[in-house]
Amino acid sequence: MKSGLRSEVFEKLSRIAGAISSPEVMEWKKKGGKVIGYTCSFVPEELFVAAGMLPFRIRATGSQDAGKADDYFEAANVCSLIRHTFGKILSGEYDFIDGAVIGGGCDGGRHILDNWEKSPAKIPFLERIFIPHASNELTAGYFHDQLARLKARMEEHFGIKIGDDKLRDAIRLCNEIRGLQRELYAFRISDNPPITGAETVAAIVAGSSMPKQEYRDDLKKLIGELKAVVVPEKKYTARVMIVGPGHDDASLCDIVESLGGLVVADLTCFGGKVMFGSVKEDGADPLQAIADYQVLIRPFCPKNLGAHPSINKELFAKIKEFKVGGVIGQIFLCCDTWGGEIHILGKEFRAAGVPLLRIERECTSDSTGQLQTRVQAFIETISGGAL
Amino acid sequence: MAMNDQEILDQLNAEANEAFKALTIAGVNENARKGRPFIIASDDVLPEISVAMDLSISIMTVAGAMGTGGPGAAERIDKATEMGIENRLCASVKMAAYYLQAGILPVPDMIITTNSPCDAVEMLGQMMENYQPWAKVPKFRLDAPHGREAADFAYFGSQLKEMALAIEKVTGKKLALKRFTEVAEESNKQAKLIMDFQELKRAVPCPVDQDMARKGWEMARWVAGTDPAVFAKATGWLERLVEMTERRVRQKQGIDGVAEKVRFLWYDVSPSWGAKLFPRLQKELGAVCMMNYYSFANWLPIDTSSMDALLQSAAKKYLMGTPMTRQAMHSADVYCEDIVRICKDFKCAAMIMPCHIGHRDTNAYHKLAKDTCRANGIPFFFIGCDVWDERYMSPDVVFDRMKTFFQATGLV
Numbered sequence: 001m002k003s004g005l006r007s008e009v010f011e012k013l014s015r016i017a018g019a020i021s022s023p024e025v026m027e028w029k030k031k032g033g034k035v036i037g038y039t040c041s042f043v044p045e046e047l048f049v050a051a052g053m054l055p056f057r058i059r060a061t062g063s064q065d066a067g068k069a070d071d072y073f074e075a076a077n078v079c080s081l082i083r084h085t086f087g088k089i090l091s092g093e094y095d096f097i098d099g100a101v102i103g104g105g106c107d108g109g110r111h112i113l114d115n116w117e118k119s120p121a122k123i124p125f126l127e128r129i130f131i132p133h134a135s136n137e138l139t140a141g142y143f144h145d146q147l148a149r150l151k152a153r154m155e156e157h158f159g160i161k162i163g164d165d166k167l168r169d170a171i172r173l174c175n176e177i178r179g180l181q182r183e184l185y186a187f188r189i190s191d192n193p194p195i196t197g198a199e200t201v202a203a204i205v206a207g208s209s210m211p212k213q214e215y216r217d218d219l220k221k222l223i224g225e226l227k228a229v230v231v232p233e234k235k236y237t238a239r240v241m242i243v244g245p246g247h248d249d250a251s252l253c254d255i256v257e258s259l260g261g262l263v264v265a266d267l268t269c270f271g272g273k274v275m276f277g278s279v280k281e282d283g284a285d286p287l288q289a290i291a292d293y294q295v296l297i298r299p300f301c302p303k304n305l306g307a308h309p310s311i312n313k314e315l316f317a318k319i320k321e322f323k324v325g326g327v328i329g330q331i332f333l334c335c336d337t338w339g340g341e342i343h344i345l346g347k348e349f350r351a352a353g354v355p356l357l358r359i360e361r362e363c364t365s366d367s368t369g370q371l372q373t374r375v376q377a378f379i380e381t382i383s384g385g386a387l
Numbered sequence: 388m389a390m391n392d393q394e395i396l397d398q399l400n401a402e403a404n405e406a407f408k409a410l411t412i413a414g415v416n417e418n419a420r421k422g423r424p425f426i427i428a429s430d431d432v433l434p435e436i437s438v439a440m441d442l443s444i445s446i447m448t449v450a451g452a453m454g455t456g457g458p459g460a461a462e463r464i465d466k467a468t469e470m471g472i473e474n475r476l477c478a479s480v481k482m483a484a485y486y487l488q489a490g491i492l493p494v495p496d497m498i499i500t501t502n503s504p505c506d507a508v509e510m511l512g513q514m515m516e517n518y519q520p521w522a523k524v525p526k527f528r529l530d531a532p533h534g535r536e537a538a539d540f541a542y543f544g545s546q547l548k549e550m551a552l553a554i555e556k557v558t559g560k561k562l563a564l565k566r567f568t569e570v571a572e573e574s575n576k577q578a579k580l581i582m583d584f585q586e587l588k589r590a591v592p593c594p595v596d597q598d599m600a601r602k603g604w605e606m607a608r609w610v611a612g613t614d615p616a617v618f619a620k621a622t623g624w625l626e627r628l629v630e631m632t633e634r635r636v637r638q639k640q641g642i643d644g645v646a647e648k649v650r651f652l653w654y655d656v657s658p659s660w661g662a663k664l665f666p667r668l669q670k671e672l673g674a675v676c677m678m679n680y681y682s683f684a685n686w687l688p689i690d691t692s693s694m695d696a697l698l699q700s701a702a703k704k705y706l707m708g709t710p711m712t713r714q715a716m717h718s719a720d721v722y723c724e725d726i727v728r729i730c731k732d733f734k735c736a737a738m739i740m741p742c743h744i745g746h747r748d749t750n751a752y753h754k755l756a757k758d759t760c761r762a763n764g765i766p767f768f769f770i771g772c773d774v775w776d777e778r779y780m781s782p783d784v785v786f787d788r789m790k791t792f793f794q795a796t797g798l799v
Contacts, residue, residue: 071753071754072751072753072754072755073750073751073753074742074750074751074753074771076475076744076771077475077742077744077745077746077747077750078747078750078751079747082751104533106506106747107505107506107715107747107748107751108747108751110533111719111747111748111751111752113718114718114719114720114751114752114755115719115751115754115755118719118754118755118758128533128718130532130533130534130539132530132532133502133509133528133530133531134502134528134529134530136528138542138545138546138549139530142530142532142542145538302509302510302513303502303506303509305500305501305502305509305512305513305516305528305530306500306513306516306526306528307513308513308516308517331473333475334475334747335473336473336476336505336506336507336509336510336747337506337509337510337513339472339473339476339510340472340473340510340511340513340514341510341513343470343471343472343473343514344513344514344517346471358471360473360474
């Protein structure tokens, strides 16, 4: 990730986001802390925080090769994010985690667990959680029961008790972090923000890869620094929004921003989706409050039947608020849900006069040259001239 | 004069083929004019409910799959890609998406969408819900869970109840206990017949082409879903099939004109180009396919003791007995255990993994399936084809590869 931001705290967050393990995680473990990995943004971190654990979002950052994962998943027909993530698991890069919870957000993602169970990459605690594909009272109740079951299994395996008071504390902490992340995002509403899109992605990704309290404090510090910084005058050629899955690495942002554009917003699994709204803090049942949040409040994922109107509403609100000049719809090959969603959005963007660049790609950044050409043409189109 | 077996088979096939017209795109348009409340679902919805409520439910993916075997299929699949549908999407879903976007579907009274059996169908549901001419059509969403515990069946059963109430609100048709029980009893009769057929099929040589089970299943499920009158007819069809198969087993008769040498499991759906492959394998190599996802049709009985029992056992039947939902929605254990059981019960000497390119689940099970077969001494062969579009890998190429495999393993 290319960054012009001069800030020690940002450099720390950027370093954490750019790798899998980090000294901060190792320090946590050295002190006897447990780390629990998870896939999919619909797996609630609050449960792990309440258990006194460090929630670590399993990702494929920096991967150029799925390695042995391609023995398990057929390379041509399964999303590269899944294969590369599993490749990292097989290569031992996640050996530091004490357990993992696999969310059933998409077909490929679900089967990480099936393959992990039978692979040489042993892990002492491996659980699946079924994430509902529709949003209503019934599905929220079902998700509550899933969480209760997961909680019981964690308590049994790790010999701990996750009480309601701890859950409420965790909810408050995670809500506070979401609020800070939204504050960080809001810098880019201005024409000349102190932080770029690529830098923001790094600062958000770090949040799911380090101790939560430390992250909260770092984020506060970073926001304070950004408020104080005097930003040199810079004119961006285009204000761009990215929509799609994944987005744990900033390579696409880097391309846009190296061409003079600015990524001002996104709706992706590692970005704008994770910080929406808050979990109710004063509910009688904190587990139900968490379930309601994931199923009823933020169903911004095309894996949810009927999610499109809320995705549309959120996107058009952001387009207006962040003065977006064009949208890049990013799809990882074989991602059926986002493939359909971008198709539906494409029509609506066309009708509303919002330029859309649809990119089907692998999750790695190995086709950067080709991407750069397409993004350049897109930026030229929306900025009204050659760069 | 009594018909001989070939004449009976011809008649059963003719009836099935005639019935299947209701599943095509032309059939969907016909179904809309039959005078019953007309519903379009993205994928399978239990016919027991639609028959009991006297509805006509057409299924988008089924219409799409039927279309992939018809004239002009390739052009329409390509047209869907041109419309911006993801290139690597399952071709049957692509075809269904084409039908939707080409504006050639009637406006239904209601749409039902589901995430079962896969993300592609879920995506199709999103497209249906956001298709402008259907914007005001009432919608219901079925969330099929991935689990197989009592809580999962209860959860899905509750949704079926909600679905029946939503349909009642739109159409005025009620899910009455008495009628639902009668239909479930008929369904259980069909389940027993199809399990009888499966038992008979274990005989060596295989008495009747296994694909007849798929045809029976599709008549009793999908066609009956479009027209409740077909439901009872499907029972009669299955009775005749079982009666004839019993006779053939007693007489130790195999499939006519086939000298059976090897039996294999084709572990995916039956391809739309299957007629160009399986008869050749039978005739030229004596290789007989014993089972595919649909002919497996693991029919579970429905408990008729109360409305709750009906709904919950129907939910279990849906989640664990619907082909593709069974294989795609659950953990790999279900998939792998079925391989071993089918190969053992039906004396399959080999497991063929066609691995349809659009099946993200199967494509995630490559190594697990291979390891399962290896551990159980079952020769395993991976193909990697498109079961709905023969341009990806032609039936001739599939035949040649399977022939090489059978010869190399000494099975033929």
